Amino acid sequence: xxxxxxxxxxxxxxxxxxxxxxxxxxxxxxxxxxxxxxxxxxxxxxxxxxxxxxxxxxxxxxxxxxxxxxxxxxxxxxxxxxxxxxxxxxxxxxxxxxxxxxxxxxxxxxxxxxxxxxxxxxxxxxxxxxxxxxxxxxxxxxxxxxxxxxxxxxxxxxxxxxxxxxxxxxxxxxxxxxxxxxxxxxxxxxxxxxxxxxxxxxxxxxxx
Numbered sequence: 001x002x003x004x005x006x007x008x009x010x011x012x013x014x015x016x017x018x019x020x021x022x023x024x025x026x027x028x029x030x031x032x033x034x035x036x037x038x039x040x041x042x043x044x045x046x047x048x049x050x051x052x053x054x055x056x057x058x059x060x061x062x063x064x065x066x067x068x069x070x071x072x073x074x075x076x077x078x079x080x081x082x083x084x085x086x087x088x089x090x091x092x093x094x095x096x097x098x099x100x101x102x103x104x105x106x107x108x109x110x111x112x113x114x115x116x117x118x119x120x121x122x123x124x125x126x127x128x129x130x131x132x133x134x135x136x137x138x139x140x141x142x143x144x145x146x147x148x149x150x151x152x153x154x155x156x157x158x159x160x161x162x163x164x165x166x167x168x169x170x171x172x173x174x175x176x177x178x179x180x181x182x183x184x185x186x187x188x189x190x191x192x193x194x195x196x197x198x199x200x201x202x203x204x205x206x207x208x
Contacts (some may be wrong), residue, residue: 004076005032011047012077016089017084019068020186021110026097028057030079035070042067044083063087108126112172116179120193132176140177147173 005012010017018025028046030038034054037045044065058064065083072079090097101120134142147170154162173177179187 001070001072002076003035003079005035007077008030011049012079014044014046014079014081016044016065016081016109018110020184024084024098024109025065025083025095025135026057035079038067038081044081048191052190056120057089058086061087063089065089103167109175113175113179113185116176120179129176130142131157132173133180137177137180140173140180143173144170144177 003012007061011031016025016028017023018097028044029049030045034045034047037054038055041056043056043058044067045054047053048055049131051091056064058088064086065081065085069083070079085095088095114131116129118126120133122130126137132143147166151163151166151170154166175185178188
Protein backbone atom coordinates (compact mmCIF):
# COMPACT_ATOMS: atom_id res chain seq x y z
CA UNK A 1 0.00 0.00 0.00
CA UNK A 2 1.49 3.33 -1.11
CA UNK A 3 0.32 6.52 0.62
CA UNK A 4 1.68 9.89 -0.47
CA UNK A 5 1.86 11.82 2.81
CA UNK A 6 4.15 14.47 1.35
CA UNK A 7 1.85 15.66 -1.47
CA UNK A 8 -0.26 17.83 0.86
CA UNK A 9 2.41 18.80 3.37
CA UNK A 10 2.63 15.60 5.39
CA UNK A 11 -1.07 14.81 5.85
CA UNK A 12 -3.80 13.10 3.86
CA UNK A 13 -7.60 13.39 4.26
CA UNK A 14 -9.19 10.28 5.78
CA UNK A 15 -12.88 9.62 5.19
CA UNK A 16 -14.32 7.33 7.87
CA UNK A 17 -17.14 5.00 6.86
CA UNK A 18 -19.20 2.73 9.11
CA UNK A 19 -18.00 -0.80 8.33
CA UNK A 20 -21.45 -2.21 9.09
CA UNK A 21 -23.57 -0.15 6.73
CA UNK A 22 -21.38 2.12 4.60
CA UNK A 23 -22.62 5.35 6.17
CA UNK A 24 -20.07 8.18 6.02
CA UNK A 25 -19.21 9.17 9.60
CA UNK A 26 -16.61 11.92 9.48
CA UNK A 27 -13.57 13.41 7.76
CA UNK A 28 -10.23 13.76 9.50
CA UNK A 29 -6.56 14.04 8.59
CA UNK A 30 -3.74 11.59 9.12
CA UNK A 31 -0.01 11.95 8.95
CA UNK A 32 2.28 8.95 8.80
CA UNK A 33 2.46 8.65 12.58
CA UNK A 34 -1.34 8.79 12.99
CA UNK A 35 -1.75 6.13 10.34
CA UNK A 36 0.76 3.85 12.03
CA UNK A 37 -0.86 4.44 15.43
CA UNK A 38 -4.24 3.47 13.96
CA UNK A 39 -2.83 0.20 12.67
CA UNK A 40 -0.99 -0.48 15.94
CA UNK A 41 -3.85 0.15 18.36
CA UNK A 42 -6.90 -0.66 16.26
CA UNK A 43 -8.41 2.71 17.21
CA UNK A 44 -8.71 5.38 14.52
CA UNK A 45 -6.21 8.15 15.24
CA UNK A 46 -5.88 11.49 13.44
CA UNK A 47 -3.46 14.39 13.27
CA UNK A 48 -4.85 17.72 14.46
CA UNK A 49 -3.66 20.45 12.08
CA UNK A 50 -4.56 23.21 14.56
CA UNK A 51 -3.04 21.62 17.69
CA UNK A 52 -0.21 19.93 15.80
CA UNK A 53 -0.55 16.63 17.62
CA UNK A 54 -2.11 13.18 17.30
CA UNK A 55 -5.55 12.59 18.70
CA UNK A 56 -7.47 9.34 18.97
CA UNK A 57 -11.19 9.56 18.29
CA UNK A 58 -12.99 9.14 21.60
CA UNK A 59 -10.03 9.94 23.82
CA UNK A 60 -12.22 12.31 25.85
CA UNK A 61 -15.78 11.25 24.99
CA UNK A 62 -15.19 7.49 24.95
CA UNK A 63 -16.88 7.27 21.55
CA UNK A 64 -14.07 5.50 19.77
CA UNK A 65 -13.79 4.24 16.21
CA UNK A 66 -12.65 0.62 16.04
CA UNK A 67 -10.51 0.26 12.94
CA UNK A 68 -11.49 -2.43 10.42
CA UNK A 69 -9.81 -1.65 7.09
CA UNK A 70 -8.22 1.05 4.94
CA UNK A 71 -8.07 1.77 1.21
CA UNK A 72 -6.05 4.54 -0.45
CA UNK A 73 -7.53 6.31 -3.46
CA UNK A 74 -6.09 5.95 -6.96
CA UNK A 75 -3.50 8.69 -6.36
CA UNK A 76 -2.54 7.50 -2.90
CA UNK A 77 -3.27 10.91 -1.37
CA UNK A 78 -6.59 10.17 0.37
CA UNK A 79 -7.80 7.31 2.57
CA UNK A 80 -11.08 5.49 3.04
CA UNK A 81 -11.18 4.09 6.56
CA UNK A 82 -13.80 1.56 7.59
CA UNK A 83 -14.50 1.43 11.32
CA UNK A 84 -17.17 0.58 13.86
CA UNK A 85 -18.24 3.47 16.13
CA UNK A 86 -18.87 2.83 19.81
CA UNK A 87 -21.22 5.81 20.11
CA UNK A 88 -22.13 9.13 18.44
CA UNK A 89 -19.31 10.29 16.20
CA UNK A 90 -19.98 14.03 16.03
CA UNK A 91 -19.24 16.40 18.95
CA UNK A 92 -22.84 17.66 18.57
CA UNK A 93 -24.18 14.25 19.62
CA UNK A 94 -25.22 13.24 16.11
CA UNK A 95 -24.34 9.75 14.93
CA UNK A 96 -22.35 11.27 12.06
CA UNK A 97 -20.71 14.62 11.34
CA UNK A 98 -23.00 14.91 8.31
CA UNK A 99 -26.28 14.80 10.25
CA UNK A 100 -29.38 12.69 9.89
CA UNK A 101 -29.62 13.23 6.12
CA UNK A 102 -26.65 10.90 5.78
CA UNK A 103 -28.86 7.85 6.22
CA UNK A 104 -29.40 5.91 2.97
CA UNK A 105 -32.37 3.57 2.92
CA UNK A 106 -30.24 0.50 2.39
CA UNK A 107 -28.71 0.72 5.84
CA UNK A 108 -32.05 0.34 7.64
CA UNK A 109 -31.16 -3.10 8.98
CA UNK A 110 -27.86 -1.92 10.41
CA UNK A 111 -29.63 1.06 12.00
CA UNK A 112 -32.21 -1.24 13.58
CA UNK A 113 -29.42 -3.50 14.82
CA UNK A 114 -27.76 -0.48 16.46
CA UNK A 115 -31.02 0.47 18.18
CA UNK A 116 -31.39 -3.07 19.55
CA UNK A 117 -27.82 -2.96 20.87
CA UNK A 118 -28.61 0.32 22.63
CA UNK A 119 -31.72 -1.16 24.22
CA UNK A 120 -29.56 -3.97 25.58
CA UNK A 121 -27.66 -1.50 27.76
CA UNK A 122 -30.24 1.27 28.17
CA UNK A 123 -31.74 0.01 31.41
CA UNK A 124 -35.17 1.22 30.24
CA UNK A 125 -37.50 -1.52 31.48
CA UNK A 126 -40.41 0.09 29.60
CA UNK A 127 -38.77 -0.98 26.34
CA UNK A 128 -40.20 -4.19 24.85
CA UNK A 129 -36.81 -4.93 23.30
CA UNK A 130 -35.11 -4.51 26.69
CA UNK A 131 -37.62 -6.84 28.37
CA UNK A 132 -37.22 -9.38 25.60
CA UNK A 133 -33.43 -9.33 25.93
CA UNK A 134 -33.74 -9.90 29.67
CA UNK A 135 -35.37 -13.27 28.92
CA UNK A 136 -32.15 -14.62 27.45
CA UNK A 137 -31.72 -16.98 24.53
CA UNK A 138 -34.46 -19.37 25.61
CA UNK A 139 -37.15 -16.71 25.88
CA UNK A 140 -36.15 -14.93 22.69
CA UNK A 141 -35.83 -18.26 20.88
CA UNK A 142 -39.41 -19.19 21.80
CA UNK A 143 -40.58 -15.92 20.24
CA UNK A 144 -38.60 -16.67 17.07
CA UNK A 145 -40.29 -20.09 16.81
CA UNK A 146 -43.69 -18.52 17.48
CA UNK A 147 -43.21 -15.85 14.81
CA UNK A 148 -41.91 -18.42 12.30
CA UNK A 149 -45.08 -20.45 12.82
CA UNK A 150 -47.19 -17.34 12.25
CA UNK A 151 -45.35 -16.70 8.98
CA UNK A 152 -46.21 -20.22 7.83
CA UNK A 153 -49.87 -19.88 8.81
CA UNK A 154 -50.10 -16.51 7.05
CA UNK A 155 -48.61 -18.03 3.90
CA UNK A 156 -51.07 -20.90 3.95
CA UNK A 157 -54.21 -19.05 4.99
CA UNK A 158 -53.98 -15.25 4.79
CA UNK A 159 -52.01 -14.07 1.78
CA UNK A 160 -49.12 -11.79 0.93
CA UNK A 161 -49.89 -8.77 3.12
CA UNK A 162 -50.10 -10.85 6.27
CA UNK A 163 -46.97 -12.79 5.29
CA UNK A 164 -45.06 -9.50 5.03
CA UNK A 165 -46.33 -8.35 8.45
CA UNK A 166 -45.47 -11.62 10.14
CA UNK A 167 -42.10 -11.80 8.37
CA UNK A 168 -41.27 -8.36 9.81
CA UNK A 169 -42.01 -9.69 13.30
CA UNK A 170 -39.89 -12.78 12.66
CA UNK A 171 -36.89 -10.83 11.37
CA UNK A 172 -37.06 -8.39 14.28
CA UNK A 173 -37.10 -11.17 16.88
CA UNK A 174 -34.31 -13.00 15.07
CA UNK A 175 -32.22 -9.81 15.16
CA UNK A 176 -32.84 -9.51 18.90
CA UNK A 177 -31.61 -13.10 19.31
CA UNK A 178 -28.46 -12.27 17.32
CA UNK A 179 -27.77 -9.26 19.54
CA UNK A 180 -28.30 -11.38 22.67
CA UNK A 181 -25.70 -13.78 21.28
CA UNK A 182 -23.30 -10.89 20.52
CA UNK A 183 -23.56 -11.79 16.83
CA UNK A 184 -23.99 -9.26 14.03
CA UNK A 185 -25.90 -9.18 10.77
CA UNK A 186 -22.57 -8.62 9.07
CA UNK A 187 -21.45 -12.05 10.26
CA UNK A 188 -24.59 -13.62 8.79
CA UNK A 189 -23.90 -11.81 5.51
CA UNK A 190 -20.29 -13.00 5.52
CA UNK A 191 -21.45 -16.58 6.03
CA UNK A 192 -23.81 -16.33 3.06
CA UNK A 193 -21.07 -14.78 0.94
CA UNK A 194 -18.67 -17.60 1.80
CA UNK A 195 -21.27 -20.10 0.60
CA UNK A 196 -21.59 -18.36 -2.77
CA UNK A 197 -20.18 -20.56 -5.47
CA UNK A 198 -19.57 -23.42 -3.06
CA UNK A 199 -20.89 -26.96 -3.28
CA UNK A 200 -24.05 -25.83 -1.46
CA UNK A 201 -25.47 -24.53 -4.70
CA UNK A 202 -23.71 -21.26 -5.50
CA UNK A 203 -26.52 -18.93 -4.46
CA UNK A 204 -25.39 -18.33 -0.89
CA UNK A 205 -28.05 -20.74 0.38
CA UNK A 206 -27.90 -24.47 1.07
CA UNK A 207 -29.02 -26.48 -1.95
CA UNK A 208 -30.91 -28.95 0.20
